[in-house]
Amino acid sequence: MICGMKSLIARTSRICTLVLLAGALSGSMIVNLLMFHPEAARGGYSEKTPGYVDIGTNGVRIAALVLDPKSRNAPPSQEPKRGRKALIRCHGNAENIKGTLWALGDLTELGYTVAAVDYPGYGLSAGKPDEAGCYRNVHRLYEWLIEKRGFKPEEIFVDGFSIGSGPATELAATKPVGGLILEAPFLSAVRVVTSVMILPDEPFPNFKRIADVKCPVLIMHGTKDKVIPHAHGKELFERANEPKRFVSVKGGDHNSLPARFGKGKYLELIADFMENGIKEDEGVKR
Numbered sequence: 001m002i003c004g005m006k007s008l009i010a011r012t013s014r015i016c017t018l019v020l021l022a023g024a025l026s027g028s029m030i031v032n033l034l035m036f037h038p039e040a041a042r043g044g045y046s047e048k049t050p051g052y053v054d055i056g057t058n059g060v061r062i063a064a065l066v067l068d069p070k071s072r073n074a075p076p077s078q079e080p081k082r083g084r085k086a087l088i089r090c091h092g093n094a095e096n097i098k099g100t101l102w103a104l105g106d107l108t109e110l111g112y113t114v115a116a117v118d119y120p121g122y123g124l125s126a127g128k129p130d131e132a133g134c135y136r137n138v139h140r141l142y143e144w145l146i147e148k149r150g151f152k153p154e155e156i157f158v159d160g161f162s163i164g165s166g167p168a169t170e171l172a173a174t175k176p177v178g179g180l181i182l183e184a185p186f187l188s189a190v191r192v193v194t195s196v197m198i199l200p201d202e203p204f205p206n207f208k209r210i211a212d213v214k215c216p217v218l219i220m221h222g223t224k225d226k227v228i229p230h231a232h233g234k235e236l237f238e239r240a241n242e243p244k245r246f247v248s249v250k251g252g253d254h255n256s257l258p259a260r261f262g263k264g265k266y267l268e269l270i271a272d273f274m275e276n277g278i279k280e281d282e283g284v285k286r
Contacts, residue, residue, distance in 0.1 A: 036093065036129035036163075038121040045098035045123065055117070055144045056126070062137050063124035064117040064144070065097045069108045082149045083113035085178065085274050087157045088171075090138055090164030091116055096123035100161065103258040103266060110271050113149065117141040119167075131166070131203050138167040142175060154178045157274050160185065162228065162254065166204025173212035179273060182206075182219045184254050185236055186228045210239045216277045217244040220269075222252025222260065243278035 045052065049065065056062035069083050087107060091100035097116040107114050119134045120127030127133055142158075145151045153176040160168025165185030172180040186192050188202040210217075217240045221233030230248070237246040247269070252260040261269065 036121070038129050044096060047124070049098065055140055057140070061124060061126045062117060062140055063097065064115060064141055065101060066113065066115040067101065067105050067108050068113050069111050082151070083108065083111050085155045085157065086113040086115060086145050086149065086151050087159055087274065088138065088141055089114065089116040090158065090160040090168040092162035092164055103263055104159070106267055107271060110267070112271070112274065115141055115145060134167040135170050138171050139175070142171060157181065159183065159270070163189065163204070165206055169206045169209045169213065172215055173209040177215050179216045179218065179277065180213055181270060181273065182217070182233070182236065183257055184221055184225055184228050184233065185219065186232045187235060192228055206236060207239060210236050211241065214241060216273070218247070218273045219245070220247040220249055220257060222249045222254065222257060224251055225254045227254035245278050
């Protein structure tokens with residue numbers, strides 16, 4: 001009787017484990033389907049696009065655009081010189097590396113290198129999108145800029161927009177960088193839609209990782225953002241370490257921060273942060 005009971009308990013335990021595992025796997029698959037939309041961001045550039053480079057390893061393509069400053073008098077065939085500092089842009093959901101650099105690409109005119117990498121399944125990057133793949137591709141671009149362009153870690157800044165705030169924060173929390181910029185960031189991917197804990201591990205847990213970021217932090221968020229509430233950016237700012245700055249963009253929605261600032265002022269804000277960090281009188285909410 002006792003042996004039979006032990007056997008039943010063991011079988012029940014195995015069944016429960018399998019059910020929980022299946023639930024976790026299916027939950028993860030569902031979250032990925034809801035979280036990523038690469039079909040909206042596959043076109044717009046090719047291998048012939050200026051600045052395109054495949055930074056993948058072991059035959060797995062990781063598509064990136066690396067834009068370097070060009071001398072005004074240099075012939076088109078001349079290899080561009082790397083900028084004095086580099087900015088990695090982690091793009092949003094329904095866009096790819098080409099679209100996300102429409103404004104930031106002009107930082108090359110100010111002497112910076114600007115780079116972006118597509119997540120798995122986005123643009124020309126191989127694979128299917130998932131959280132780990134986003135981290136992997138962004139880390140690979142960071143490593144490539146050090147290996148191939150000769151940047152020091154402290155000369156590399158990372159900028160994450162929307163869902164890109166996840167891999168941007170993860171990179172800044174785990175690798176030395178010069179500074180972290182977050183545009184319309186979320187606390188986590190799940191908390192955009194619900195405050196109820198539905199998974200044991202929330203995808204892109206910025207609300208936890210921001211505490212591990214030791215570099216200067218600049219956060220900007222529109223007050224009229226209907227995709228990711230303005231409150232997410234404010235809470236991340238409160239959780240971040242000093243030095244930090246929060247820029248509240250009055251009337252800005254999710255996709256209009258550069259336009260709301262005015263493109264020139266937007267680029268000036270980012271360039272000033274890359275050169276001077278956070279000034280003493282800027283560490284307040286605006």
